[in-house]
Amino acid sequence: MRVIHYSEVPAERVEEDAKGVWIRWVIREEDGAKNFVMRHFEIEPGGYTPHHTHPWEHEVFILGGSGVLVGEDSETEFGEGDVIFVPASEKHQFKNTGRGSLRLLCMIPSKDRCKL
Amino acid sequence: MRVIHYSEVPAERVEEDAKGVWIRWVIREEDGAKNFVMRHFEIEPGGYTPHHTHPWEHEVFILGGSGVLVGEDSETEFGEGDVIFVPASEKHQFKNTGRGSLRLLCMIPSKDRCKL
Numbered sequence: 001m002r003v004i005h006y007s008e009v010p011a012e013r014v015e016e017d018a019k020g021v022w023i024r025w026v027i028r029e030e031d032g033a034k035n036f037v038m039r040h041f042e043i044e045p046g047g048y049t050p051h052h053t054h055p056w057e058h059e060v061f062i063l064g065g066s067g068v069l070v071g072e073d074s075e076t077e078f079g080e081g082d083v084i085f086v087p088a089s090e091k092h093q094f095k096n097t098g099r100g101s102l103r104l105l106c107m108i109p110s111k112d113r114c115k116l
Numbered sequence: 117m118r119v120i121h122y123s124e125v126p127a128e129r130v131e132e133d134a135k136g137v138w139i140r141w142v143i144r145e146e147d148g149a150k151n152f153v154m155r156h157f158e159i160e161p162g163g164y165t166p167h168h169t170h171p172w173e174h175e176v177f178i179l180g181g182s183g184v185l186v187g188e189d190s191e192t193e194f195g196e197g198d199v200i201f202v203p204a205s206e207k208h209q210f211k212n213t214g215r216g217s218l219r220l221l222c223m224i225p226s227k228d229r230c231k232l
Contacts, residue, residue, distance in 0.1 A: 001185060001208060002201045003192050006177075009199075026199040027175050033201065035225045036152040038175050040199075059143050059154050061122075061221055063179070069117060076119050083125075083142040083156075085118045085149065092117060105177055107223055109151045 002031060006040045020047025020096070029110045036109050043067070043094065043102040051093035056109050058092070060084035065102035068095050118147060122156045136163025136212070145226050152225050159183070159210065159218040167209035172225050174202035176210075181218035184211050 006026050014021040020043055027038035043049070043065075051070060066079040069086075070093040077097075078084060086092045096102035122142050130137040136159055143154035159165070159181075167186060182195040185202075186209040193213075194200060202208045212218035 001187055001190075001192065001203070001206055003185060003194050004199055005197050006199050007197065027201050031201055032203050033173065033175065035173070036175065036223065038177070038199065038223070057149065057151070059149065059152065059223070061142075061154070061177070069119060071117055074117075076117070078119050081121050081123065083120055083122050083154065085143050085147055087117070087148050090117055105221070107152065107154070107175070 009040070011042065014049065017050035017052065018048060020044030021049055034110055036107050039106050039108070041094075041102075041104050041106055043096040043104075045096055045099055045101070047102075048095040049093055051091065053089055053091045055088050057088045058084070058086035059107045060086070060094075061105045063103040063105060065096060065100050066098040067102050068097055069093070070095060125156070127158065130165065133166035133168065134164060136160030137165055150226055152223050155222050155224070157210075157218075157220050157222055159212040159220075161212055161215055161217070163218070164211040165209055167207065169205055169207045171204050173204045174200070174208070175223040176200035176202070177221045179219040179221060181212060181216050182214040183218050184213055185209070186211060 009024040011022040024040040062082045125140040127138040140156040178198045
């Protein structure tokens, strides 16, 4: 079993079509996570993730701050304690519209899922 | 896409070999989560989950409070912001040793994983 504080994992800047987004891969496949992995995101005020789509889902929990989830043609506000499910292949973007940092967990399937 | 506050999901008491434990299934297979599901746990002061083992892993994030993770023959303290990975088939138990409520997210694989 492994217990670490999320802040012990180095934060990497997300470069592609994003602004002010930092990612920490807190539970990775290398840790033994064969089915899904956990990432911690921090998005600066005014920052956003790419407005994109991909063939895997997101399961998200908002740890702190507030923002909007931008879909194909919709915007939904969210805040601390909200749970978000983004199905595979749905266009999405997380924008920080608050004054402070937006912090969230985002889980995705592992790459080697179902190959065991 | 689906956005709800975790508290909108009814809390169910965990009965089996547990004390003061409440679970909310915030992202379920019925929501389209074919690979893994998200549960929100609240454990009262002095409460604990079963000291058990099963053939699937846990990915946990501590939202608030403090406690100990009891293994086969070890105890590890944890607190807010800690990330815990419990591999499949390792004995484990979460105990609330703090004064307040212990809140955590715990993700597990979906039952129908890899059957698509």
